[in-house]
Amino acid sequence: MLHENTINRKEFEEKLYSAVCQIGREFYAAALESMDDELHRSRDRKAYRDKGKRKTVLKTLMGEVEYSRHVYSFADGDGRRGIVHLLDEAIGKAGSGFFSEALLERLGSAVCELPYRKAAETISELTGQGISHTAVWNVTQQLGERVDAIEKENAAKACQNKGSGTIETKLLFEEQDGIYLHLQGEDRDKQGRSHEMKLAIAYDGAEKTGKDRYKLTNKAACANFENIEKFYLRKEGVIAANYNVDEINIRVLSGDGDSWIKRSIGPDTIYQLDTFHRNRAVVRAAPDEDARDDMLELLYGKDIEHLLLYIETLADSMEEKEREDNLRELYTYFSNNRDGLITYNRRGVKLPDPPEGKEHRRLGAMESNVFTIIGNRMKGRRKCWSINGGNNLARLLCLKTTGKLRGTITALSSHMPEKYAEEAIRVFSSAKTEKSVGKGYNGFDSVLIPTSQKWLKAITGMKPLSEFLI
Numbered sequence: 001m002l003h004e005n006t007i008n009r010k011e012f013e014e015k016l017y018s019a020v021c022q023i024g025r026e027f028y029a030a031a032l033e034s035m036d037d038e039l040h041r042s043r044d045r046k047a048y049r050d051k052g053k054r055k056t057v058l059k060t061l062m063g064e065v066e067y068s069r070h071v072y073s074f075a076d077g078d079g080r081r082g083i084v085h086l087l088d089e090a091i092g093k094a095g096s097g098f099f100s101e102a103l104l105e106r107l108g109s110a111v112c113e114l115p116y117r118k119a120a121e122t123i124s125e126l127t128g129q130g131i132s133h134t135a136v137w138n139v140t141q142q143l144g145e146r147v148d149a150i151e152k153e154n155a156a157k158a159c160q161n162k163g164s165g166t167i168e169t170k171l172l173f174e175e176q177d178g179i180y181l182h183l184q185g186e187d188r189d190k191q192g193r194s195h196e197m198k199l200a201i202a203y204d205g206a207e208k209t210g211k212d213r214y215k216l217t218n219k220a221a222c223a224n225f226e227n228i229e230k231f232y233l234r235k236e237g238v239i240a241a242n243y244n245v246d247e248i249n250i251r252v253l254s255g256d257g258d259s260w261i262k263r264s265i266g267p268d269t270i271y272q273l274d275t276f277h278r279n280r281a282v283v284r285a286a287p288d289e290d291a292r293d294d295m296l297e298l299l300y301g302k303d304i305e306h307l308l309l310y311i312e313t314l315a316d317s318m319e320e321k322e323r324e325d326n327l328r329e330l331y332t333y334f335s336n337n338r339d340g341l342i343t344y345n346r347r348g349v350k351l352p353d354p355p356e357g358k359e360h361r362r363l364g365a366m367e368s369n370v371f372t373i374i375g376n377r378m379k380g381r382r383k384c385w386s387i388n389g390g391n392n393l394a395r396l397l398c399l400k401t402t403g404k405l406r407g408t409i410t411a412l413s414s415h416m417p418e419k420y421a422e423e424a425i426r427v428f429s430s431a432k433t434e435k436s437v438g439k440g441y442n443g444f445d446s447v448l449i450p451t452s453q454k455w456l457k458a459i460t461g462m463k464p465l466s467e468f469l470i
Contacts (some may be wrong), residue, residue, distance in 0.1 A: 016226040021062040021128060028060065029067040029141030034085040036069040043086060048072035051083065060100040063128045103127070104139065107411050110399045111140050111393065112377060115263070132243070137389075142394020146412050147399065151222065163240025165217050168247040169204035170352035172239070175254045175366040176200040179275070179374050184384035197378075197394060198260060199223040200235045201369055202243070205358035216365060217358055218242065219402050221375055223394040225387050249352060252344045254363040257337045270349065273340040275364050285330035287314070287323045308334060325398045373401045376396050 040050065053068040062165040064456075069087040099107070106126070110119035117133040124131050157163055178196040182188075187195075201221045206214040220242040222234055239245065251269045253260030256277040265271050282299070287291035291314060296306040308331060315327035334341060343362060354360045377397060378385065385393075 018128060023306075024062040024146075025060070025065045028058070028062070028065045030089075032058075032065075032067045032087065033069065035090065037089055039086045040070050043072070048074050048084070050088065054085075056098075058098045058100060059103055059127075059131070060101050060128060061106060061127055063426075074307070080302045099139070102412060103405050104143075107131075107136060107139050108143060108396055108409050109400065109403055110395050112405070113137060116140070124221045125271070140396065141389065141392050143409065143412065144395045147395040148391070148407065150408075151234050151237055151395070153237075154241040155233040158237045158240035158245075159233065159243075163237075163243075163245055165240050165243040165245065167204065167243045169218075169243065170247065171241065171252075171354075171360065172202055172204060172248045172251045173360075173363060174200065174202045174251055174264065174276070175363055175369070176264065177256060177366045177370050178258065178260075179370050179379065181374075181378055182382075182384045183386070183392060185386055187387045188384070195225055195387070196392065197225050197374060198224055198231045198372055199366075199374060200231075200238075200264075202235075204240050204243075205354050207358050214361060221369070221373060221402050222421050223400040224391050226391075228263050231260065232263045250286055251365065254312075254366065255332065257340070270344045270347070271336045271340045272342070272363065274366060275343065275362070276367050278341065281330055281333055285326040287318065287327070295327075299341065302346065304334075304338055304341055307341075308338070368402070373397050418427065 049072055051071045052071050052436065054071050055066060055068050056199070058065040069085055072086060073081060074084060074085050075081045075265045106118070107123060110122055113119075114122060116137045118352075119134040120131050120136045137371075140399060154163070174197065178195050178198050180194040183191055184193050199214075199221070200223075201219055203216040203219045205217050207217050209215045220238050222231075222238045223393060224231055224234060224279050226234070228294070236345050249268065251264075251266070252265055254259070254274050254275050255264075255271075262271070278299075279296070282295050283292060286295060295307060295310065298310060311327055311331045311457070315324050318324035319326060345362060351360065374397060377395065378390065396405060
C-alpha cells in the first residue's frame with residue numbers, strides 16, 4: 001500500500017513509467033535484432049556479403065530504441081557495388097534515426113493544439129527523449145508538403161472526373177470563408193502585413209447528438225493562402241476524394257459574397273449569402289433600431305425589391321455623411337448578392353430527402369469552423385506565418401478537425417518510394433556517408449520470418465529522421 005506520508009506518489013509513478021518504458025525499449029530492440037539475425041541466416045550469401053553490424057536509433061513513444069543490424073555489400077552483373085541493410089528493407093524503411101508511426105501521430109496531433117516549442121516540450125516529457133522544436137517544425141513541414149501533393153493529385157483527378165470518393169449524397173452543403181493571418185519574413189515584404197487564408201468545408205447533413213446539438217456528417221475541409229483558381233481546384237479535389245460527385249444533384253453554397261467564393265457557383269448550385277454576414281451588415285449600417293427592424297422584416301419577408309428601395313431611400317435622407325456611406329455600402333453589398341439574400345430552405349425549391357438519421361439544417365457553421373480549424377491555433381497572440389509554413393500547418397488542422405489526421409499520417413509513414421534500384425548504382429566507398437541502398441530485394445517476403453516477429457512490419461511504419469532535418 002502507498003502511504004502519502006512516506007512515499008511521493010508522483011515520483012513513484014514517474015519512476016514506474018520510466019522503468020516500464022525501459023523494458024519496452026529493450027524488448028523492441030531484442031525483437032528487431034532477432035528478426036535481423038533470422039534475415040542474416042537465410043540470406044543469399046553469394047549476393048550479400050556480411051560486413052558486420054552497425055547501430056541505429058528508432059525514436060518511439062517509449063523513448064529512443066537503439067539496436068544493431070547487419071550491413072551487407074553486394075555487386076550486380078555490371079560490376080556496380082553498394083551496401084544494404086536487409087532489416088531496414090524487410091520492415092519497409094531505410095536510413096538512421098527513424099520516427100515511429102505512433103510518435104509521428106502524436107507529433108502531428110500536438111502541433112495542431114500547441115505552439116511548436118510547447119509541442120516539443122510535451123512530447124519530450126512524455127517519451128523521455130530530446131526532441132527540439134525545430135525537429136517538430138520540420139516534421140510538420142514534411143507532413144504538410146506530402147498532404148499538399150495528395151491534394152494536388154486529387155485536384156487533377158477531379159478535373160478528369162476520376163475522383164476516388166465513395167460517399168453518396170444527392171445534396172451537398174458547402175460553406176466557405178476567409179481569415180486574415182499575419183505574415184513574416186520575405187512573405188510579409190511581398191504580400192503585406194497580413195494575407196487571407198481561404199477555408200472551405202463540405203458535408204452531407206447533420207445528425208443530432210443531444211438536445212439542440214448537432215454534428216456535421218462526413219465533413220471534408222481544406223485551407224490555403226493560394227489564389228482563387230488554385231484554391232477552387234484544391235477544394236474540388238478534396239470533395240471528389242471523399243464524395244462520389246456523380247451522385248450529387250444539388251449543391252448548396254454559403255459564403256460572404258467574396259469573388260473567390262462565387263467561383264464555386266455552378267449550374268446546379270444554390271448560392272446563399274451567409275446569414276451571419278448578412279445580418280451583421282444590416283446591424284452595422286442601420287442608423288437606429290427602428291430602421292434595423294424594418295430592414296430585417298423585409299429581409300425575412302423575402303421582399304428584396306422593397307428592401308433595396310428602403311435602404312436607398314434611407315441613405316438619401318441621411319444628413320450625416322458616415323451614416324449615408326454605411327447605408328450605400330449595404331445597398332451595394334445586397335445588390336451584388338441579391339440572388340443569395342434568401343436562404344436556400346425558404347425558396348420553395350424541391351430538395352432531396354436527407355439520408356436516414358440526418359437532417360438538412362440551415363447553414364451557418366462557417367464562423368465556428370473558421371475559429372475551430374484555423375483561428376484558435378493560428379491567429380492572435382502575435383503569431384506570424386510564412387506562406388508555406390502556414391499552408392502546411394493548416395492542412396494538418398483540416399485533417400484533424402475532419403477526423404482524418406491519424407489515417408493520413410499512417411498512410412504517409414508506411415509509404416516508401418521505390419528508389420532502391422536508383423540507389424544501387426552508387427559506388428560503395430567507406431569515405432561516403434552510410435546509406436542503405438539495394439536492388440529492390442524484399443527481405444521480408446523472400447526470407448522466412450518467425451511467426452512471433454511478423455507483427456514488426458505492421459507496427460514499425462516509420463520514416464527517417466534525416467528526411468525531417470534537411
